Amino acid sequence: MYKYLVAALLLCCGSAMAQQELEIQVELPKIDTGTYHRPYVAVWIENEQQQPVRLIEAWLEKPDWIKDLRRFWRKLGRSEPQLVDAKTGATKGPGSYKVRWDGKDEQGKAVAAGTYVLFVEAAREQGGRNLAKQAFTWDGSSVQIEIKASKELGKIQLTSAQGN
Amino acid sequence: MKKSILASFVIAAAISAPAIAHTLWVVPSHFVLSKTGSWVSADVSAANMTFVADKGIPVDNVSLYTPEGKKQAIEHKYQGKRKSQVDAQLNAEGTYKLELGGPVRFGTMYKVGDERKRIMADKKTRAKELPANATDVVTSQSRSRSVAFITVNKPTSEVLALKNEGLEFKSSVHPADIVAGEPVTFTFLVNGKAQAGVELEVSYEGERYRDEAGRVQHKTDATGQFTYTPVEAGVFLIEASYSAKAESELADQIREGLTLTLEAALP
Secondary structure (H helix, E strand, O other): OHHHHHHHHHHHHHHHHHHEEEEEEEEEOOOOOOOOOOOEEEEEEEEOOOOEEEEEEEEOOOHHHHOOOHHHHHHHHOOOHHHHHHHEEOOOOOEEEEEEEOOEOOOOOEOOOEEEEEEEEEEOOOOOEEEEEEEEEEOOOOOEEEEOOOOOOOOEEEEEEEOO | OHHHHHHHHHHHHHHHOOOOOOEEEEEEOOOEEOOOOEEEEEEEEEEOOOOOOOEOOOOOOEEEEOOOOOEEOOOEEEEOOOOEEEEEEEOOOEEEEEEEEOOOEEEEEEEEOOEEEEEOOOOOOHHHHOOOOOEEEEEEEEEEEEEEEEEEOOOOOHHHOOOOOOEEEEEOOOHHHOEOOOOEEEEEEEOOEEOOOOEEEEEEOOHHHOOOOOOEEEEOOOOOEEEEOOOOOEEEEEEEEEEEEOOOOOOOEEEEEEEEEEEEEOO
């Protein structure tokens, strides 16, 4: 009986989760400085064991400076060049940008229910570096979290949404 | 025992560098690089304060090892008054090792009356050089190395491989993975065997700007281990030294030194 219940639960929530996506809205603040360079930014998900689960997007330019995204470089950049190439887009100026996590790992498999951590790291040439880190529960329940702004990153909003 | 450590320390420092009892360190401009073909410049100095250059030393004994473990010629070398510098281009991916270290050296300390003297001789050769009235004769075999690691893209472990020779170390995480706030366990080994009682001193940059240097002394435990958690991101130094009575034809005691320059990255 218990076995069936677990199976039913898995079925129900597994499918609900498969449809759910996480929308991440990242703001890049306008920074008044004589020499503004667009920041290098990376957005990714790690599990509770601090292992990367999914690289969502990276906005990068020259290889020399990617190391300045210290955590991103250590967790993904240095060891997954092809993945990073595939997810890399041009650097962006001040503004608000939306990216999405489909709830899947790099193999395209829906992740198990649990706690995951969103990382957004930004580093700017002749500027500073900030790392935003936010744990969230990913089990089909709704997510609505706002991360406070830092110098290099404006506020970040995490919102669960229905997938297509 | 304390006295003999001190004596051997003076010998080791005196014969491995012009500076007496200074620490010899190698500190690269970068520990982590994200592009092959990047250049790295490293400062080499003998100094009392950690990373405050004091005396430039000869750079002939600085070697660069590629991720494959082969020696790579150093393109530019310069010996300055306060520090020396080496420049090298890193064309391969992986972890490089910069090492300052000479061969094993022998020195014999002795006394004539109250006067301390020293000759560069081992146990076999000392007899013909020692005066007839020499007392307190102790011959030391010493070697010291200073190393730093530079990683281009993905870390590799070839340059970390143990040679089972002299004082060496291994660590629970790769040097490129040392992060502020996360513990690292170092194991120190002598001739390939984990060694208890290796003396360690940990120091970090910026000593000139603090009243207290904040150095910490440790010893490896019974399993040769020592766990350290860098509090903040930055460059730090671990000076490891080990001395023991030797049962050899050439020396009465050995002294081994290993100085590691490491970077704790931002979390």
